Amino acid sequence: MDLKELLTIAAKEEEEAKEICINCCTAAGCNAANAVELKKNLDKAVKAAGLDHKIEVQSVGCMGLCGRGPLVEIDPDNILYEQVKPDQAASIVDAVNGGETTAIQFDMEHPFFAYQFPIVTENSGRIDPERIESYIAVGGYQQLYKVLYEMTRFELINEITVSGLRGRGGAGYPTGLKWGLSAKMPGNQKYVVCNADEGDPGAFMDRSVLESDPHRLIEAMAIAGYAVGANHGYIYVRAEYPLAIKRLNKAIQQAKKYGLLGSQIFQSNFDFKVDIRIGAGAFVCGEETALIASIEGKRGAPHPRPPYPSEVGIWGCPTVINNVETYANIPVILREGGEWFANIGTEKSTGTKVFALTGKVKNSGLIEVPMGMTIREIVEEMGGGATVGSTIKAVQTGGPSGGCIPASKLDTPVDYESLQELGTIMGSGGMIVVDSETNMVDFAKFFMEFCRDESCGKCIPCRAGTVQMYEILQKIAEKRATQADLHILETLAPMVKETSLCGLGQSAPNPVLSTLRFFREEYLELIESSHNGKVPVSAERIDKS
Amino acid sequence: MAVKSIKINGRMVSARAGESILEAAEDAGIHIPRLCHVEGVSDVAACRMCLVKVEGNNKFVPACMTPVEEEMIVETETPKLQEYRRMIVELLFAEGNHVCAVCVVNGNCQLQDLAIEVGMDHSRFEYRFPVRGVDLSHRLFGRDDNRCILCTRCVRVCDEIEGAHVWDVAGRGSKSRIVSGLKEPWGKVDACTECGKCVESCPTGALFFKGSAVGEMERDRDKLKFLITARQKKEWTR
Amino acid sequence: MTKIKLATVWLAGCSGCHMSFLDLDEWLFDLAEKVDVVYSPIADVKEYPEGVDVCLVEGAISNEENLEFIHQVRERTKFLISFGDCAVTANVPAMRNMLGKADHVLRRAYLELGEVTPQFPHEPGIVPELIDRVTPVHEVVPVDLYLPGCPPPAERIRAAIEPLLRGEKPVMEGREMIKFG
Ligand SMILES: Cc1cc2nc3c(=O)[nH]c(=O)nc-3n(C[C@H](O)[C@H](O)[C@H](O)COP(=O)(O)O)c2cc1C
Ligand code: SF4
Ligand code: SF4
Ligand code: SF4
Numbered sequence: 014m015d016l017k018e019l020l021t022i023a024a025k026e027e028e029e030a031k032e033i034c035i036n037c038c039t040a041a042g043c044n045a046a047n048a049v050e051l052k053k054n055l056d057k058a059v060k061a062a063g064l065d066h067k068i069e070v071q072s073v074g075c076m077g078l079c080g081r082g083p084l085v086e087i088d089p090d091n092i093l094y095e096q097v098k099p100d101q102a103a104s105i106v107d108a109v110n111g112g113e114t115t116a117i118q119f120d121m122e123h124p125f126f127a128y129q130f131p132i133v134t135e136n137s138g139r140i141d142p143e144r145i146e147s148y149i150a151v152g153g154y155q156q157l158y159k160v161l162y163e164m165t166r167f168e169l170i171n172e173i174t175v176s177g178l179r180g181r182g183g184a185g186y187p188t189g190l191k192w193g194l195s196a197k198m199p200g201n202q203k204y205v206v207c208n209a210d211e212g213d214p215g216a217f218m219d220r221s222v223l224e225s226d227p228h229r230l231i232e233a234m235a236i237a238g239y240a241v242g243a244n245h246g247y248i249y250v251r252a253e254y255p256l257a258i259k260r261l262n263k264a265i266q267q268a269k270k271y272g273l274l275g276s277q278i279f280q281s282n283f284d285f286k287v288d289i290r291i292g293a294g295a296f297v298c299g300e301e302t303a304l305i306a307s308i309e310g311k312r313g314a315p316h317p318r319p320p321y322p323s324e325v326g327i328w329g330c331p332t333v334i335n336n337v338e339t340y341a342n343i344p345v346i347l348r349e350g351g352e353w354f355a356n357i358g359t360e361k362s363t364g365t366k367v368f369a370l371t372g373k374v375k376n377s378g379l380i381e382v383p384m385g386m387t388i389r390e391i392v393e394e395m396g397g398g399a400t401v402g403s404t405i406k407a408v409q410t411g412g413p414s415g416g417c418i419p420a421s422k423l424d425t426p427v428d429y430e431s432l433q434e435l436g437t438i439m440g441s442g443g444m445i446v447v448d449s450e451t452n453m454v455d456f457a458k459f460f461m462e463f464c465r466d467e468s469c470g471k472c473i474p475c476r477a478g479t480v481q482m483y484e485i486l487q488k489i490a491e492k493r494a495t496q497a498d499l500h501i502l503e504t505l506a507p508m509v510k511e512t513s514l515c516g517l518g519q520s521a522p523n524p525v526l527s528t529l530r531f532f533r534e535e536y537l538e539l540i541e542s543s544h545n546g547k548v549p550v551s552a553e554r555i556d557k558s
Numbered sequence: 559m560a561v562k563s564i565k566i567n568g569r570m571v572s573a574r575a576g577e578s579i580l581e582a583a584e585d586a587g588i589h590i591p592r593l594c595h596v597e598g599v600s601d602v603a604a605c606r607m608c609l610v611k612v613e614g615n616n617k618f619v620p621a622c623m624t625p626v627e628e629e630m631i632v633e634t635e636t637p638k639l640q641e642y643r644r645m646i647v648e649l650l651f652a653e654g655n656h657v658c659a660v661c662v663v664n665g666n667c668q669l670q671d672l673a674i675e676v677g678m679d680h681s682r683f684e685y686r687f688p689v690r691g692v693d694l695s696h697r698l699f700g701r702d703d704n705r706c707i708l709c710t711r712c713v714r715v716c717d718e719i720e721g722a723h724v725w726d727v728a729g730r731g732s733k734s735r736i737v738s739g740l741k742e743p744w745g746k747v748d749a750c751t752e753c754g755k756c757v758e759s760c761p762t763g764a765l766f767f768k769g770s771a772v773g774e775m776e777r778d779r780d781k782l783k784f785l786i787t788a789r790q791k792k793e794w795t796r
Numbered sequence: 797m798t799k800i801k802l803a804t805v806w807l808a809g810c811s812g813c814h815m816s817f818l819d820l821d822e823w824l825f826d827l828a829e830k831v832d833v834v835y836s837p838i839a840d841v842k843e844y845p846e847g848v849d850v851c852l853v854e855g856a857i858s859n860e861e862n863l864e865f866i867h868q869v870r871e872r873t874k875f876l877i878s879f880g881d882c883a884v885t886a887n888v889p890a891m892r893n894m895l896g897k898a899d900h901v902l903r904r905a906y907l908e909l910g911e912v913t914p915q916f917p918h919e920p921g922i923v924p925e926l927i928d929r930v931t932p933v934h935e936v937v938p939v940d941l942y943l944p945g946c947p948p949p950a951e952r953i954r955a956a957i958e959p960l961l962r963g964e965k966p967v968m969e970g971r972e973m974i975k976f977g
Contacts, residue, residue: 295730312727317603317623470708470727470734472604477649480732481683497938501682508642511618512606655894657887658977659946670976679942679974680884684935687893704894773977 014272015280016158019149026150031069033109034088035059036138040075040224041217041256042378043082047099051083054102062106074225076138078125079217080377085116086138093126095119124394125376130357130365130383133341137225142260145267148228154273156347157232160239161281166196169240173343175351177363182208182299182336183414183440183516185362185429191333194323195241198331203243205234206308206327206334209250209257210292210299213412214463216443218367219337221379223250223257226341227264231274231287233340236347238285241333246287249304251294261289296413296467300515301334303469314471315515336441338367358384362428366439372409372446373400382427389423392446403448407531411440413460413467414520416527417447436527438520453532454539457524458486464521475518478509482525489536492543499540503529564630579621579632580608590634591643591675593668594709595622596759598786599718605709607643607672610634644676652683653732655690655704661763664773668761669707686732693738695745698768699757706736706764712756719785724750736764758782800961801849803835804879805869807862808889808930809855813880814838816947817852820954830961846872850960852879852943856886857931861924870937875960879953881946881976883933888946890930898926942968944976 037043037052055070076084081095087109094105094116101116108114121127131137140147148154160169174189195203207230211219222230234246250258265287268274276284290308292298298313301322307313308327326332342364346354355363362384368391371377375397382391388408392398399405407417410427416437418425425431429439447456465479485502488494506522506529513519529536560575566588573582578601583590593605603620610621613631618639621632633639650669658664690703713725713736724747728737739747757765758781766775784796806814814837820827834848835841844865851873857863870876881887892901907914917923933939943956952973959966968974 297730314727317620466731468731470729470731471602472606473646473649473653473707474606476708476732476734477653477683480686481649481652484684505645505683508645512609512642512646514603514606651885655891656885656976657891659881659887661977664977665975674971674975677969677974679944679968680878680932680934680939685886685890685893685932687890687929689894 014278016155019154019158022146022149023152026146030150031067033068033090035068035070035105035109036073036076036086036088037070038074038076038082038084038086038138039072040221041254042075042079043084044256046082046096048083050099051085051097051102054099055085055106058103058106061103062110064106064110068106068109071141072143073139074137074142075134075221075379077129077134077380078119078376078378080371081119084119084138088139091121093119093121123376124390125378125380125397128386128390128395129381131381132345132354132357132365133222133338133367134225134379134381135345136229137221140226142225142227143263145228145264145271145273148226152348153228153344154232156344157235157239157273158279159347160236161279161283166240166242169236169347170196172351173240173346176342176346176354177351177361178339178342178346178354179362179429180336181338181342181366181441183411183438185439188335188339191323191335192237192240194321195243195331195333198324200330201242202245202328202330203241204327204330204332205238205241205243205246206304206322206332207234207246207248207337207340208299208301208304208334209248209254209337210296210304211251211254211337211441212294212296212299212467213414213441213443215371215445216369216412216441218369218379218442220254220257221367222337222341223254224260227257227260228268229344230261230337230340231264231268233343234287235274235278235283235285236343237333237335237340239283241331243331243333244284244286246285247290247308247327248287249290249292249298249308251292253294258289258291265289295469296463297469297515297517300517302515304334305332314469315517317514338442359426359428361430362439366427366442368427368442368444370396370444370446372444373403373405373448373450374398374446375400384428385426387424387426388418391427391444392423396446399446399448403450405446406449406451407447407453409437409445409447409456409524410443411438411520411523412443413463414438414516414523415440415443416523417453417456417531419531436530437523452490452539453528453535454486454490457528458483458490460524461486461521464517468517468521469515472512472514472518474509475513475515475521478505478513478518479521481505482509482522486525489539489543492539494540494543496540499536562626562628562630564626564628564632566632567634573626575626577626579610579612579619579624579626579630582626583621583632583634588634590621591672592622593672593707593761594711596711596715597783598790599711599714602710602714605707606646609639609642611636611639640676644678645682647673647676647678648681648683650707651678652681652685653688654707655687656762657704660772661705662766662770662772662775663763663777666773666776667763688732690735693744694768695743696750696752696768697745698752699744699754700766700768701736701738701744702764702766703735704764705762707762708734708736709761710736711759711761712736712765715755715759715782719782720751720753720755722749722751722753725756755782755785799832800830801834801845801847802831803833803844803848803851803869803873804837805835805844805851805853805855805865806837807853807855807866807883807933808858809880809882810888811837811854812947813852813854813882813945816880816945816950817953819950821950823954827957827961844868844872848873850875850877850957852877853883853933853939854879856882856889857927857933857936858889859924859926863927863936866933866937875940876933876937877941877943877956878933878939879943880948881944884942884944885976886930886932890932893930897928901926941966942974944974946977 104114179185571586601622608621609618611633738744
């Protein structure tokens with residue numbers, strides 16, 4: 014493969030493209046709502062109408078409005094139909110041909126779409142994720158060619174540094190710095206890892222990228238490999254994502270066939286191969302040191318950092334480990350330039366962020382917005398506010414490691430620093446809208462239960478502390494608790510945070526600390542109504558008498 | 559040999575390069591509480607007892623796995639650290655079933671000692687009373703899971719010193735357990751050489767010699783040290 | 797000088813802590829000069845009095861009677877001491893917790909292991925019902941001082957009580973004072 018061949022494939026795709034394209038989402042969300050049958054019916058309807066020469070029915074990845082799937086989009090008219098039933102296929106084809114349809118149309122000018130800024134998801138819902146040609150047609154693999162022939166490793170890393178890109182897996186560490194560290198490490202054997210473990214409950218940003226645009230990830234990993242001097246990459250993906258695994262496998266096969274993976278890529282002297290490693294769905298295996306242990310075939314338990322993986326990673330070799338979304342930004346940064354990227358978002362949080370907007374909100378789904386947009390714009394305008402008959406009480410970000418933002422602080426911009434100031438984190442992109450029906454103690458308890466069950470058990474504060482914190486929350490929720498229990502909770506939470514070995518334990522108390530900070534009265538109400546009003550005598554009172 | 563000067567609790571201490579804070583403190587006669595550390599085998603920093611404060615670092619670091627660095631300023635006994643250590647020990651007592659009064663190592667137990675050291679006179683955390691078993695299938699030794707604190711000393715000693723790798727950790731979170739072989743009764747695990755090193759290494763009464771009644775069992779803690787010195791320094795006498 | 801009102805109570809324990817207390821031998825005479833023993837299993841007093849200054853509580857909370865009584869004791873006592881491991885950790889009496897709830901325990905003890913006439917003990921008003929989970933005293937009512945040990949050695953008891961007689965809080969530190977077992 015050389016550049017000319019690549020461009021030929023792209024041109025051929027373009028040429029063969031039909032006048033109209035009916036994009037039918039077959040990613041996991043729509044799939045669950047019977048999108049596969051819909052796609053079949055669309056195919057049949059086009060054939061029946063004798064329009065095969067003019068209309069292409071394409072199976073595509075996520076279009077974002079997952080709460081209203083299955084979704085069908087008509088290209089180039091830019092019409093979106095929501096909640097399409099398989100028997101509406103024929104009427105949609107009719108409509109394309111100038112007729113009427115019974116399918117519900119969703120307004121593309123609605124803020125849900127209008128406010129988006131697709132970088133990571135630019136191809137999602139537009140290309141066929143199972144055909145490499147479809148990716149090549151939109152410029153795919155050209156950036157890999159560019160770095161191999163036009164950039165030195167350090168120019169490349171510099172470009173990423175200039176972009177200000179920070180890790181999207183949770184901690185927000187600058188990607189350029191991470192790559193620079195690994196690149197400078199001596200040794201011939203290095204690794205590149207893509208963290209596709211996505212274990213936060215309710216999060217599906219990474220799955221969407223994997224299912225909608227897998228080649229983008231492969232291209233980005235190869236670029237990272239070139240940057241740090243690694244020729245072996247691993248994608249660590251959870252077993253719960255069978256469609257993503259299938260599409261990744263297919264993508265790797267196709268890329269190999271075209272010589273875009275393997276030895277002497279684009280006839281350069283750069284070799285790169287990618288293997289998939291399937292995780293068994295332990296949340297802690299998303300933590301980088303545990304993930305590395307798991308790739309090595311060991312028990313997925315974290316170990317202390319430093320040393321960081323960029324210095325000592327898989328089998329002791331320097332290893333760059335990045336999140337799916339982090340990688341997905343790379344080709345665009347190289348195409349448009351680091352400066353361009355740095356101008357999007359805020360000064361310290363550049364670019365965009367993909368959020369999985371869920372909970373008690375009208376329009377749930379996947380959105381990609383520039384950093385710095387306010388939570389209010391996201392949940393009230395894009396999300397359409399709380400579901401009918403309730404009001405928004407809080408918005409939770411960062412999943413089990415994060416915290417909540419009370420309704421009074423909805424004007425907070427989404428950037429790493431602002432969220433941290435409020436005691437929550439950007440996290441991987443889960444955004445849950447909580448309404449007035451939900452009790453915040455129950456809410457904190459839900460996440461604590463998750464952390465308790467997902468703790469690896471290696472270190473004591475997390476293993477035993479999450480159990481104790483959960484029990485106290487349970488006691489409070491069941492109105493069996495006293496002030497003394499609350500006091501124990503409030504001494505235990507910071508202890509677990511400060512003494513746990515890895516990020517899981519260090520952040521497990523966050524939902525409790527955050528709800529205590531903003532919704533303390535809900536805890537107190539439950540405690541005061543405990544024991545049917547009969548509160549046991551306290552030691553302090555007796556001391557004074 | 560490169561020497562690093564560090565300050566521990568306000569005292570100047572010189573340490574060998576590559577040495578851990580724990581070793582440097584120990585050499586200087588400064589005791590840092592620890593539980594999962596055993597001299598001569600790899601460290602895991604799991605018990606969090608040896609966490610110390612290092613100036614300029616906003617997180618506590620485990621003394622056992624943190625190498626000394628020139629001009630490091632270490633505090634090992636801040637009020638917060640003392641309070642956290644006590645909470646860790648309380649969590650351990652509340653998590654298992656420790657009935658010292660009827661335990662083979664009563665009076666000769668490192669967990670019990672630690673409770674005294676951190677000043678624990680009761681546990682503020684509710685006892686969990688988990689259902690755990692006892693394995694008496696081995697000819698010479700027994701294992702009472704009720705007293706196991708998951709320090710993994712036995713796992714590492716068996717793997718790294720004896721080379722038999724009889725022990726491992728199975729399960730997750732509070733359900734994690736030490737298992738022998740492929741979760742078989744200890745007596746059925748052929749790999750066990752009956753050397754007894756795991757029993758010597760166990761800080762609590764979880765692993766014991768059969769035939770010892772309450773408070774009777776004493777360990778030969780120096781045996782492991784002797785073996786390690788013998789290997790590393792070729793000194794073969796005790 | 798008014799004497800300090802001292803009480804000792806015996807819940808779910810083996811009475812070993814009380815035995816250890818009696819091991820204080822002649823010091824008990826010194827003690828008797830400073831305190832009035834207003835309630836104790838070794839004194840024939842039926843009702844736990846009001847206005848007790850110090851109470852040593854031996855034993856865990858294991859049945860309905862213990863539960864009711866400890867609340868009364870707490871309400872009528874200024875300074876409550878968890879006396880011995882059963883009171884502090886629930887110790888041996890709590891080993892039944894691992895068998896499950898009260899009915900499992902009773903079934904095991906009286907039916908499965910009952911050799912002659914297997915039957916449940918049931919005598920309302922005379923035999924108190926077991927509660928499902930045996931707990932240390934401080935999980936039920938607030939405790940002012942913990943005096944661990946199984947039993948606490950006589951010297952430890954003395955070292956804890958002596959300062960109290962002077963109106964000071966004893967220092968519970970070190971192997972001599974807080975070793976369990
Ligand atoms: C308990 C835990 C779970 C994590 N799970 C994930 C995950 O599912 N996906 C992910 O990308 N990062 C996860 N991380 C963060 C990773 O450790 C690591 O920081 C990240 O993969 C680095 O990539 P980035 O710099 O691109 O964000 C997790 C961290 C912790 C502590
Ligand atoms: S903090 Fe939790 S998950 Fe992390 S090492 Fe400790 S026990 Fe395991
Ligand atoms: S192992 Fe130690 S702490 Fe546990 S019961 Fe035995 S003596 Fe007590
Ligand atoms: S058996 Fe003993 S040495 Fe092994 S993990 Fe348990 S407490 Fe530690």
